[in-house]
Amino acid sequence: MKRTVCTYCGVGCELGFESGEVVPLKEGVVSKGKLCIKGRFGHQFVNHPERIRGALVRGELLEEFGMGSSGLKKRNGFFVVPYETAYRIVAEKLKRITGEFGGSSFAAVGGARTNCESAYLFQKFTREVVGSPHVDNCARICHAPSLKGLRLTVGEGAASVPFDEIYNAEFIFVLGSNTTEAHPIVSHRIVEQARKGVPLAVLDVREIGLYRFAKYRLTIPYESNLLFLNALARAIVEGELYNREFVEKRVSNFEEFRERILSDEWARPEVFRKIPGYEYLTDEIYRLAEEISEKRTVFLWGLGITEHIDGSESVAAIANVALLTGNVGKKGCGLLPLRGQNNVQGACDVGMLPYFLPDYKKPPVEGYKTPEVIEAILRGEVRALWVMGEDIAHVHPNQKKVREALEKVDFLIVNELFPCEVTEFADVVFGVKSCYEKTGVYINAERRLHLSEPVFESDLPDDWEVVAEVSKRLGKDFCFKTSEDVWNDLRRAAPERFGGAEYKLLKENILNAPQWPVKNGKGTPILFKERFPTEDGRAKLYYSQYEVRGMVGELLKTGKISDFYLTTGRILPHYNNVNQTSRCETLEKFRTFKEDTVYASPEDREKIGECKRVILVSRYGKTAPLPLEFNSHIKPGTLFVTFHRVKSGVNFLFGDESDRFVKTARFKSVKVKVIPVEG
Numbered sequence: 001m002k003r004t005v006c007t008y009c010g011v012g013c014e015l016g017f018e019s020g021e022v023v024p025l026k027e028g029v030v031s032k033g034k035l036c037i038k039g040r041f042g043h044q045f046v047n048h049p050e051r052i053r054g055a056l057v058r059g060e061l062l063e064e065f066g067m068g069s070s071g072l073k074k075r076n077g078f079f080v081v082p083y084e085t086a087y088r089i090v091a092e093k094l095k096r097i098t099g100e101f102g103g104s105s106f107a108a109v110g111g112a113r114t115n116c117e118s119a120y121l122f123q124k125f126t127r128e129v130v131g132s133p134h135v136d137n138c139a140r141i142c143h144a145p146s147l148k149g150l151r152l153t154v155g156e157g158a159a160s161v162p163f164d165e166i167y168n169a170e171f172i173f174v175l176g177s178n179t180t181e182a183h184p185i186v187s188h189r190i191v192e193q194a195r196k197g198v199p200l201a202v203l204d205v206r207e208i209g210l211y212r213f214a215k216y217r218l219t220i221p222y223e224s225n226l227l228f229l230n231a232l233a234r235a236i237v238e239g240e241l242y243n244r245e246f247v248e249k250r251v252s253n254f255e256e257f258r259e260r261i262l263s264d265e266w267a268r269p270e271v272f273r274k275i276p277g278y279e280y281l282t283d284e285i286y287r288l289a290e291e292i293s294e295k296r297t298v299f300l301w302g303l304g305i306t307e308h309i310d311g312s313e314s315v316a317a318i319a320n321v322a323l324l325t326g327n328v329g330k331k332g333c334g335l336l337p338l339r340g341q342n343n344v345q346g347a348c349d350v351g352m353l354p355y356f357l358p359d360y361k362k363p364p365v366e367g368y369k370t371p372e373v374i375e376a377i378l379r380g381e382v383r384a385l386w387v388m389g390e391d392i393a394h395v396h397p398n399q400k401k402v403r404e405a406l407e408k409v410d411f412l413i414v415n416e417l418f419p420c421e422v423t424e425f426a427d428v429v430f431g432v433k434s435c436y437e438k439t440g441v442y443i444n445a446e447r448r449l450h451l452s453e454p455v456f457e458s459d460l461p462d463d464w465e466v467v468a469e470v471s472k473r474l475g476k477d478f479c480f481k482t483s484e485d486v487w488n489d490l491r492r493a494a495p496e497r498f499g500g501a502e503y504k505l506l507k508e509n510i511l512n513a514p515q516w517p518v519k520n521g522k523g524t525p526i527l528f529k530e531r532f533p534t535e536d537g538r539a540k541l542y543y544s545q546y547e548v549r550g551m552v553g554e555l556l557k558t559g560k561i562s563d564f565y566l567t568t569g570r571i572l573p574h575y576n577n578v579n580q581t582s583r584c585e586t587l588e589k590f591r592t593f594k595e596d597t598v599y600a601s602p603e604d605r606e607k608i609g610e611c612k613r614v615i616l617v618s619r620y621g622k623t624a625p626l627p628l629e630f631n632s633h634i635k636p637g638t639l640f641v642t643f644h645r646v647k648s649g650v651n652f653l654f655g656d657e658s659d660r661f662v663k664t665a666r667f668k669s670v671k672v673k674v675i676p677v678e679g
Contacts, residue, residue, distance in 0.1 A: 003510050005442050005450040006031075006039045007113075007435035008575050010339030011163075011185045012444025013039050014511055017455035029512045030163065030448065036184035037573055037587065043436050044584035046456050050418050052431030053460065055086035061427050065089055076419050078429060083461065083469070086428055091473035093411050093427075094130065097384045103131025105381065107373045110388030110415070111352040111463075112137045112344040114432075115440025115452070117486035118463035119343065120350040120358065120493075121478070122388055125467050127357075129476045133367030134382065136354055137347040138340075138390050140370045141397075144662040145306040146337040147348060149315025152542045154328065154335070155533040157360070158345060161298070161334030162446045162515060162525050166193060168332035170295035173201045175318065176225065176304020176668075180209035181572045183338045183445075186300070199295075201288060203228065204304055205567055205668075206640055207633035216288055219635060221278055222551040222565045222669040226310045229317035230546055231269040231285050232292075234261050236324050239286075241293035243326030250538055251323055257541035266546045275552060276559045277635070293325045296332035303340065304567075307667040311659040313544035320541050328539070329528035339445035341576075342435065346443030349497060349516070350490055359494035369663045370396065371656065377405040384411040388463055389432075393421035394577045394646045397654035397665035400621055415463050420579050421646050430466045434580075438462045439483045441506065447515040449498075449523075451506035550669060551637075561637030564600075566616060566653070566672045574644045581644075596641055596648040597627045600674075603636040611676035616641070618672045621652030625677045639672065 001023060006013040013035055014028030022040055026033035045051075056078030059069050072079040097105055108126040111119030123135040139147065147157030154160065166172060166189040179187040187210065194200045194213035201216035202208065203225075211217045220228050236242050237258050247254045261267050272281040299322055305314050319328075319335060327333035339345050351358040354367035368376055370392070376382040378401070385406075396402050406412060406425035414426040423429050435442070437458035442450050461469075464486055468478050480486045484503045491498045501518035514523025531537035548556070551565050573593055574581045581587045588594075598614055608614065613625040616639070624647055634640055643650040657666040 002453060002455040004436060004452045004455050005342070006035070006042070007342050007580070008038045008042055009183055010341060010344060010445035011183050012342065012442060012448060012450055013185055014450070015039060025511060027511045030444065031185055034185055034188055038575060038581065041584055041586035042575075042581060044586060045417070045580045046434055046436055048418070048583040050583065052416055052418060052429060054080045054431050055083045056429040056431070057081050057086055057089060058427050061089060061093075065092065076423075083430075086430065087466075087469045087473055090413055090428055090470050094384055094470075095474060097411060098130060101383050104134065105383040106130045106132045106386070107134035107368065107376070107382050107384070108132070108386045108388070109136050109370055109373065109392060110138070110390040112139065112341040112347040113389035114435070114463045115343060115438065115442055115483070116346040116350050116490065117440050117483045118388070118467070119347040119352045120490045121464040121467050121480075121486055123351045125471050127363070129471050129474055133363060133365040134354060134373055135352055135367055136370045136373065137344065137352040138395070139344050139348050139353070140663065141307075141395060141665055141667070142303055142340045143306055143337055143344065144664045145311030145659050146301075146315050148312040148661045150319060150335065150337070152312070152316045152540070153319035153323065154528060154539050156527060157348070159334070159336045159446045160328060160527040161336060162448070163189060163336070165332055165334055165526070166190060166298055168296070169193065169198065169298040170332060171199050171201070171291055171297040173203075173292065173297055173299050174210055175203045175299065175301040176306075177300060177302030177338050178204070178208045178304075178569055179300070179302070179338065182302060182340070182570050184572065186338065199291060205638060206635060216284055218281065218284060220281065221275060221555065222567065222638065223308055223549060224552050225305055225308065225314040226317055226544065227266065227271065227546040227552065228281070228285070229314060229321065230261065230264070230267040231271065232289055233317065233320050233324060234267040235269050235286050235289035236293055236321065237261055239289060241289055242324040243293070246326030247324065250329070250532070252536060252538040252540050254541065257320070257543050260543045264545050266548070275555050277555070292321065292327070296330075297322070297325065297327045298332070298334055298336060299327070300336045300338055302338045304668055306659070306664055308669065309657055309659055309666050310544065310547065311664055312661040313542070316542040316544065320543070323539050323541060329526065331526065334526070337445065342444070343442045345445055345447065346441065349443055350494065357493075358490060359496045371658065371663045374402055374405045377409045383409065385409050386413040387422055388415045391420045391422045391577045391579060393425060394651065397651055397667065398620065398656055399649070399652045415466060418579050418583065420577065431460055432466060433458050433460045433462050441487060443516070448513045449501055449506055449516060449518065450513045451503060451510055550671070563671055563673050564637060564639045566639045566641060566670050567668045568641055568643045568650060571642050571644070576644070577646060578644045595627055596643060596645050596650060597629055599629050599631040599634050599640040601634040601636045601638070602630045602632055605630055608674050609676045611678055613676075613678035615675040615677055616653060616672045617675060618653040618670050620655040621649070623649045623653060639674070
């Protein structure tokens with residue numbers, strides 16, 4: 001039986017394959033024999049007839065290089081050419097552009113949908129061969145604020161404990177994560193414990209699946225995460241509920257933090273008594289503060305925390321609560337950001353970020369984040385872009401601007417599995433192996449290093465092989481023959497995390513893969529047991545005052561909501577841009593999920609009107625006509641919509657508002673009007 005890791009969310013479930021069918025692996029430390037529907041059937045895209053199984057080049061580019069298209073097959077507006085030809089064209093085109101405009105006229109985006117080896121070589125190629133600092137990955141639109149917020153406080157931007165510490169927790173706090181839909185196998189652990197009587201708190205802007213099992217059902221106003229978390233920290237400090245011994249020994253700036261939070265009127269829990277519809281939260285905050293201070297607590301959060309203008313500060317505020325109560329560095333407690341993509345943790349770890357090299361070392365020059373790359377293209381500063389497995393023409397905000405940039409850029413290279421929105425703009429497209437067809441390391445949301453092995457045969461190249469071949473034609477031969485060669489080079493570049501993680505160890509432990517840092521053949525399940533990775537070994541509380549805005553400001557001022565506040569999210573059968581899941585027969589058969597759907601409160605039925613479809617309009621753009629459903633789990637004045645289908649146009653609703661530190665888009669709140677279009 002062949003074993004691999006699921007190619008979807010950041011949970012990283014282990015899978016077995018036998019005769020092309022999925023076999024649950026009860027010994028898998030992550031999956032424990034349980035798989036969600038994507039784990040069971042999400043491999044069905046592999047042999048879909050629409051797979052890109054070659055190198056595709058535009059006819060104009062062939063003409064530019066004096067090559068005829070006679071005899072070449074045409075597909076989706078491209079000509080299918082030998083990979084050797086495409087490598088030569090890409091290398092020569094990049095040489096021409098960077099020769100005229102400099103190395104920084106090139107940017108690379110992607111790497112979280114492929115293995116660590118490919119992400120590592122992608123950033124290495126960009127920095128060392130082309131000479132550009134502009135590298136980024138899809139953490140920009142999801143958990144870049146988790147990296148920032150955690151580094152501001154505990155010094156390390158990753159989960160401090162494995163998922164299994166949920167089993168040892170005395171209290172579980174889930175914030176801004178619809179875990180049953182987005183990270184189902186983690187939600188199994190949460191539900192198991194809640195059914196055993198372990199108290200659960202759930203914080204969100206709508207009632208989600210975990211509410212059924214929760215002791216604390218904390219429905220908050222849009223964009224009030226930081227307001228709530230500051231109030232919770234204040235209740236702990238003011239009530240002297242903090243862990244004195246832990247704070248004295250392991251936190252460096254408690255008195256400064258105490259002074260700031262107690263002098264901030266907006267940090268008082270009583271603020272919520274003034275917000276119509278949310279008055280009950282004040283009493284819940286005081287109850288919650290007492291329970292967290294008394295019990296070993298695991299904190300888990302998702303994009304409902306990070307995709308805001310204060311995402312980084314809200315993550316730091318979660319860490320503040322954990323530090324104040326001593327819920328870090330030991331069993332049964334800790335910080336667990338629920339990463340979205342299967343290797344987004346790994347892409348960050350290996351340096352596919354504009355402000356970090358492998359092992360989170362500082363680069364000599366900081367590059368552009370993806371939104372800055374888009375702006376640089378529009379300014380004529382960035383002339384060539386290479387996108388690896390990230391459909392930026394769908395999943396990023398301000399799609400009007402993104403598409404203008406993709407139309408303007410001189411040269412666009414894309415590595416992809418299927419035709420999608422970004423390939424429509426490409427000059428060259430490389431068909432590459434999927435995660436189920438190659439060997440490589442994937443790092444899940446708990447820092448676990450899974451070595452995946454191919455379970456389907458493919459003669460396509462891996463992403464790293466494409467990069468290496470182009471590099472060779474630019475004069476730099478990395479001399480990598482296998483993915484293990486690339487991994488060993490990464491181990492030398494990032495010894496703190498991966499020094500002891502040789503392939504042999506990972507192969508032998510695929511069902512109980514080690515968590516970085518890996519040293520002397522052993523992983524590190526729990527971080528911060530004795531010290532934090534800071535200069536003085538202590539954590540630092542980080543305080544940021546809440547900025548009154550949006551829904552909170554409107555309710556405080558007028559007591560009611562005009563129009564609607566919209567948030568977005570996933571549904572269980574599909575993933576991000578459905579590029580893979582819509583090509584899986586079993587996942588695509590559910591008629592209910594054929595379209596992105598708008599959900600509204602039944603109390604707003606009169607306000608919206610009796611209609612079957614609506615168009616959502618923000619000050620930035622509008623959606624296509626979308627189905628409307630009324631749902632009692634949605635609060636009046638608010639809406640929820642899924643974002644999976646590009647034809648829905650949901651990401652046209654969002655502008656440039658983003659996290660003030662790392663530019664992660666404010667996907668979780670935008671003011672919209674609802675236009676009925678079908679009775």
